[in-house]
Amino acid sequence: MVAMSLRHAMLGLLADQPASGYDLMKRFESSLSNAWPATQSQVYGELGKLTKAGLLEVAAEGPRGRKEYSVTDEGRAELHRWLTETPPSTVRRSDALLRVFFLNHLTPVEATAYLISEAERAAGHHRALEEVERNVDWGDDALSVNGRLALEYGLRFTAMREEWARWAAEELRKARQR
Amino acid sequence: MVAMSLRHAMLGLLADQPASGYDLMKRFESSLSNAWPATQSQVYGELGKLTKAGLLEVAAEGPRGRKEYSVTDEGRAELHRWLTETPPSTVRRSDALLRVFFLNHLTPVEATAYLISEAERAAGHHRALEEVERNVDWGDDALSVNGRLALEYGLRFTAMREEWARWAAEELRKARQR
DNA sequence: TTTTGACATGTCAGAGTTGGAATGTCGGCG
DNA sequence: CGCCGACATTCCAACTCTGACATGTCAAAA
Missing domain, CATH: 1.10.287 (Helix Hairpins)
Structure with missing residues (x-):
């Protein structure tokens, strides 16, 4: 549980604005695709894990089983910690x-x-x-x-x-x- | 089995010169570390798989259980195929x-x-x-x-x-x- | 001769990633 | 009204990668 940037990418996106998994996927595709691509299964899986860990919460439920997630205070703290205290890994495969x-x-x-x-x-x-x-x-x-x-x-x-x-x-x- | 560059990195290194897993690790660390880092467990595991797949063969055995691997014709063909026919993936996480x-x-x-x-x-x-x-x-x-x-x-x-x-x-x- | 350091391989659990399949709902257009 | 496309979630198998643990051999320096 050292790196795991997907987690932080999701926290960052949701800190900008609450969203459903579906919305999140679109945001990944449109803006983060060149920095950190993610698949549906990853996003939905992580949404569950982060909620269980208390970093996210379901802020609202909508039609079609839509669940809108938002970042908790704990989640915001974790995002901040990641941004300021974690040195980016230098490893880049090419x-x-x-x-x-x-x-x-x-x-x-x-x-x-x-x-x-x-x-x-x-x-x-x-x-x-x-x-x-x-x-x-x-x-x-x-x-x-x-x-x-x-x-x-x-x-x-x-x-x-x-x-x-x-x-x-x-x-x-x-x-x-x- | 689309990407798997570790496999091709090993084929490439062994095509330059036959080596043991131990030697290979040193070569990964000294020259490929900035393009494709690898761990011991990955290297030894892949050595076994590639040998079973017929892309490598044990050319010689030495002291301390040393096994020197070399690339088979099939392995060389696969290396060539990878170099010429496979477009490098553009995905780069950062x-x-x-x-x-x-x-x-x-x-x-x-x-x-x-x-x-x-x-x-x-x-x-x-x-x-x-x-x-x-x-x-x-x-x-x-x-x-x-x-x-x-x-x-x-x-x-x-x-x-x-x-x-x-x-x-x-x-x-x-x-x-x- | 003992001990140390380099040589050498193997296995494992756990986390991350991929790609696909399965399922169902809602809104609006014809 | 019926259908289509966008919305929306969940589950899964297979594979990759990381980091650690376990084991043992050989050569040479102390």
């Missing part, structure tokens, strides 16, 4: 980077193709984020400020990935000529 | 980025402290990689070429993270003044 270590098992042509396709993948992702940037109505509320920071991170990250991949392809070319 | 979405639940001072500590964490990581760069003897072999590419990725990534975090802290400051 199967894209992993492949780079094994590029020597491909022909130069195949390896270059991989790097170029990585560059294009990153570029595509970058364009998608630019699209988001254009379409989102940046109100002045606190939520948008954070969203903008996260979006900028994505923009910089995808740009960096594209540049790196193109650079790496070029390095490979140079190494081959030697 | 609890550091996740926190950014919830910065509005902190005071401005706390939020800024978080971003600054992120910048410093990234800077520290960056310096560690520079240290690696200085100390590694860059031979001309294929392996080093890949390692250099991966190292450069790390260098660019950590630099980007530091710059972003400092920028974000500044944005927060500006937003507060409005």
Whole structure:
């Protein structure tokens, strides 16, 4: 029970505004998908666990068995604790980077193709984020400020990935000529 | 059985050179730790599964029960298939980025402290990689070429993270003044 | 010769993640 | 009114990952 960021992602979302599991899923898909994706089964399961643990409570019940959850004081305290006292884990797995270590098992042509396709993948992702940037109505509320920071991170990250991949392809070319 | 990169990381390492589970662990720690960390139990468990699946074979046995594994033709084919035909998954979880979405639940001072500590964490990581760069003897072999590419990725990534975090802290400051 | 440290493997429980299946309800459009 | 699509929850099997525990061997330094 050390990491478990899903839990905190849910606390954070519900601290912004109470919601049902269904609503939560949509919020995960629309805003957190690039930072912490979650599936339905995970969300509903966690909703139950967090409620039993006293970090959430069912604030209202609606039609179709809808249960609207809100964060308790204890939940808010836990969110705060996580944000201020827990150092983010540095571990980040990347199967894209992993492949780079094994590029020597491909022909130069195949390896270059991989790097170029990585560059294009990153570029595509970058364009998608630019699209988001254009379409989102940046109100002045606190939520948008954070969203903008996260979006900028994505923009910089995808740009960096594209540049790196193109650079790496070029390095490979140079190494081959030697 | 779609993703499972650990499996392919092991195939890749063993394709470079046959090794025991113990050796493999050391290689994971020294070179792959930033792309795909693995624990002992995972490595030994996977070694068994891969052997049973015919992708690996025990090439030699040594003292202390040492078993040296090597990749079979089938294993090499699978490695190649993974490298060329499987698109890297774009999903990357980041609890550091996740926190950014919830910065509005902190005071401005706390939020800024978080971003600054992120910048410093990234800077520290960056310096560690520079240290690696200085100390590694860059031979001309294929392996080093890949390692250099991966190292450069790390260098660019950590630099980007530091710059972003400092920028974000500044944005927060500006937003507060409005 | 004893002891220490590196070598070496194996097993386990518990937590997290994935993807899918099953089930049912409500609101509004034709 | 009947149907469709969105709303809404619950359960499950299989797999991955973490961290710890357990066990034993060999080489060489003290």
